[in-house]
Amino acid sequence: MCGIVGAVGLEDCSETLLDSLKRLEYRGYDSSGVVTQDGDSFQMRRAVGKLKNLSQLMHESPLNGRSGLGHTRWATHGGVSERNAHPHIAGDKVVIVHNGIIENHSVLRAELEAEGHKFASETDSEVLAHLFLAAFNEGLSPRDAGVRVLSMIEGTFALAAMHIDHPDMMIVARNASPLAIGIGDGSGFVGSDAVALAHLTRNVIYLKDNDLAIVRPDGVEVFDIEGTPVNREVVIVAASQGMVDKGGYRHFMEKEIHEQPDAIAHTLAAMTDSQGLLATPIPRDELAAIDGIVMLAAGTSHYAAMVARYWIENLARVPVTCEIASEYRYRNPVTSAYSCAVAISQSGESLDTLMAMRHAGEAGLRTVGLVNVAGSTIAREADLVMPTRAGPEIGVASTKAFTAQLTALICFAAALAEAKGEITPERRDEIHRQIQKLPSLVGKSLGLFDEIRPVAHELTSARSALYLGRDVLFPVAMEGALKLKELSYIHAEGFASGEMKHGPIALIEEGLPVVALLAADEVMGKAASNLQEASARGARIILVTEERAAGTVDFADSVIKVPDVDPLLAPLLLSVPMQILAYLTAYEKGTDVDQPRNLAKSVTVE
């Protein structure tokens, strides 16, 4: 939700902090700030809006110093303003940056104000600065001050703090919000993820929940919440994690739409064994023992789960329930019918999904993390990991991660079905052969930009749009609607086609755009009839289908065709024109495609 960075022992660290923040801007971009220690004082610059505003401020008024902190904010407590921007400072002696929510901030703030502390912002985070100030004023060491503060706060946090009397030293800690420590050559770093540090070092320590660390130029000491030293492994992160740039495209999202053939191919490779057969990282005997699956996810990942339910129930005859993670988290679910929980998350850090996975694990379910970020919290906490290999996805709207998730999930469904004896190894291998065609089929579908551009042009003036899909295409309709609304700010809703006549058809009026998904599958005729009902009432039908099914709906106002594809894989292929349509509509509307308003790439608060 927010991005935090820190550096100690680096000549002129302010530019480095700014570079790291640029790699974290996808996490939130309401405001940003940098503070450095320059001799016996802190110098701070903060700005509302995109990072470029802070960058300009820092170039107009440079910061000096070897150590400092930086932050890019997605507002939770306190409006978007300069005074609510991080870093926060207390008593001119302590500065902090924070990602997360301090649940008991009001009580702590009242106690601190009663002791004479003066607050400058409306944020929950500023409480941390004053708690550290109070601890240091009592003469506590950095470690003991950290232990004291962690013992007083409730909620989620990834934090970094500095005290003016301890130059070149950061106190860092995390609980539920991600945090990585970078070990440099005579310098130390901290960042919300390894991407922020990849241009500085590949030697990274991922803190565990309630870990506390003291970072100095000559090394890192890690402690548990009581202050007892603990060992944490130093991992070498992949060099590719640092290679995030637009590669000549207008936006990260455009680039990531075009990266889908590779994302699918690389993910498929991770689900293929050395004999070239389809195989998941889950041992076959464990697959055979699965007798019910709870899918936990949010947003686009939830729609991937909904598609997978059709596949798994169809092929493996295993019951599946798809749960919105934030709802499941606080339910008292009956889990006796399920043995496995699959948490699907591109970032591996969505707190709703992480907490739901923990909830399922505590209920005795075996947990599987289907994530795109190695080393993410969900990846590290799950019993088993099924990775997608889409590479870093920077655009806030998920594209290649979604089709990579579907690739992993269809592989999982086929492997599960074979392990349970519901399909033969030959049928599994046939499905595998069909999946291997996807990179090429998706590559051909990427040629639709010009064909879709006029359709997007018309859509830019719409006040609302409906997306319809039947059976396994219903979740794709939901995903298409999410893409349009989160990118172009046009209200859009996805419905099961057959559900329209039970109420939503009242929304149909002359000229209302209806994006209709259709595949040459068993429900094609029914889906076409549902579209006829909408068309007869004046809807403008934008048909998204495969070549061989296009003639089924001769009353469509626009037709977008992808190459013919095995019905099993239609949901994946048909999602590509959905992405292109949303992208081009948003681009023409002039919204911020990579960083839409009010959003963040990884939602690490509940």
Ligand code: AGP
């Ligand atoms: C997708 O376009 C959205 N940006 C959002 O719904 C996202 O899918 C959701 O927040 C879940 O993120 P995750 O996959 O990283 O958990």
